[in-house]
Amino acid sequence: MxxxxxxxxxxxxxxxxxxxxxxxxxxxxxxxxxxxxxxxxxxxxxPVVLKRFSLPQDAAIHLDYMVPFYKRIEERLSVKFDFQLPVYRKFASVEEQNNWFQAADKPALEPFLFPEIIHSEYNGLPAPFGYGKVLHTGYVDTxxxxxxxxxxxxxxxxxxxxxxxxxxxxxxxxxxxxxxxxxxxxxxxxxxxxxxxxxxxxxxxPLDGTKGELLLIKAPGLNLDVAVNASIFILPVKKDIFKVGATYEWYDKTAVPTEAGKQELVEKLNELINCDYEILEHLAGIRPTVKxxxxxxxxxxxxxxxxxxxxxxxxxxxxxxxxxxxxxxxxxxxxxxxxxxxxxxxxxx
Missing domain, CATH: 3.50.50.60 (FAD/NAD(P)-binding domain)
Known part of the structure; x- marks a missing residue:
């Protein structure tokens, strides 16, 4: 048995x-x-919901448990899939900068939000108001x-x-x-x-799946070594290769990429970067979400x-x-x- x-x-x-x-x-x-x-x-x-500057319940506990959990798997399987990588929140205005400072002063968020504005410059990604840096972030190559x-x-x-x-x-x-x-x-x-x-x-x-679409692009002119969060995210995964996403669709329950989803991502990407890029792949999936x-x-x-x-x-x-x-x-x-x-x-x- x-x-x-x-x-x-x-x-x-x-x-x-x-x-x-x-x-x-x-x-x-x-x-x-x-x-x-x-x-x-x-x-x-x-660990931080950047749209609302909130910390989901037990986020710090989940993060502390996750890191050694994946590390054990990596060591046993002799493979690397967990990559520590900063997440930068791109500011669109002085008001967003001020909201960041207010959030960083909250005791629950203080360990996760760097209290100074980052003014790093990246080719192809203008950011006149700078970035806020989220701490203890990364990505898993699923x-x-x-x-x-x-x-x-x-x-x-x-x-x-x-x-x-x-x-x-x-x-x-x-x-x-x-x-x-x-x-x-x-x-x-x-x-x-x-x-x-x-x-x-x-x-x-009441599990109500949410469809998400993302793009895999090649952008040699985008010298980005951090993940950027704005109206969409840009995640560097290999040299000159980036994931861009994601959409949120509540009615379409198929895992089929759509032209509407692609167009939404392209429009937001074009607002965010000013360098040439090539779309390599267009992906879609249904997230198992609850209201x-x-x-x-x-x-x-x-x-x-x-x-x-x-x-x-x-x-x-x-x-x-x-x-x-x-x-x-x-x-x-x-x-x-x-x-x-x-x-x-x-x-x-």
Whole structure:
């Protein structure tokens, strides 16, 4: 008997798999690659919501847990995917400068906002009012993380990582275990992202996916070595190569890039930079978001062996490790997760 069956191998799924490994637990991961939001994500992590100058609940705790979590994976897999990189908030006016200073004086934000204006000059990116520097930021190359971790799982033991569609009709939930096509485990973890809408156990939950589109561009004239946040973000990922994003679309639930999304990004990019660039790729995915901007984790109200790890939204790289830990500890102790991130804040229909 395995300890866990894990459905989904995006950021949520591999975070729980790694948590199981850290606790010497056995598992099988089943992944059909139907959800691509983790793979196309920019991977930026930043503890501050710059639009509102607010600090999400427990952001510092999530960040402190995330850094060594990913470091252990990098060392074990001999791969690099977590890159520390400053995030600069581009100011458009003196008023925005003043708002930055006011925010930096707040005790909760003081550790994360550098209290002086940065006047660095970057070719192709005019910034007459300068920048504000966010501390303790970076990005995770999610494609490298996912590809290397999937390969690692495949090498652990036979049938530890199954690339196949999951059939809910063939899952049998018993009082003390679950079984699926001959696999018997104590618990099952659903980490399917937007795929939750096909899940008969959890489709009552108000996970409302948000479509995001981004561009991969080549801009040799843009000598940028930091991530810049303005109306969009620009993230340097390789020499002369940058990710640009992202859009937020609440009605289109397809992971298909659109001309409207591309045009929106191009218009904002042209307002931000004045150098030539070439669009190399146009990507789209559905973020698993909840209206209250908090994760969805916990145990099904009627089936104690069925659990959910979802709703990580735009902060998946930062929330995944700590939310997986909280869910694992809840399963181990039998105590429910905190209400602010738990399923109990929504009634089953």
């Amino acid at each position: 395995k300890d866990f069956i894990i459905i989904g191998a995006g950021l949520a799924g591999i975070s729980f798999a790694e948590t199981a490994i850290l606790n010497d637990k056995s598992f099988v991961v089943i992944n059909d690659n139907s959800q691509n939001s983790s793979r196309v994500a920019a991977g930026l992590y930043n 494609q490298v993380l996912l590809d290397s971790y999937h390969s690692y799982l495949k090498g652990l033991e036979q049938d530890c990582f199954l690339e196949t569609a999951f059939s809910y009709d063939e899952l049998f939930v018993h009082e003390d275990y679950v079984s699926y096509k001959g696999i018997v485990a104590r618990d099952i973890i659903f980490a399917e992202g937007f795929g939750i809408h096909a899940n008969p156990f959890f489709k009552y939950l 209250d901007r908090k994760p969805l984790i916990g145990t099904h109200p009627l089936h104690k062996r069925v659990h959910l790890l979802n709703g990580l939204g735009t902060r998946g790289v930062m929330l995944g490790p700590s939310m997986a830990k909280e869910l694992y500890e809840s399963i181990s102790s039998g105590e429910p997760v905190r209400r602010e991130v738990g399923l109990q804040r929504f009634k089953a229909s």
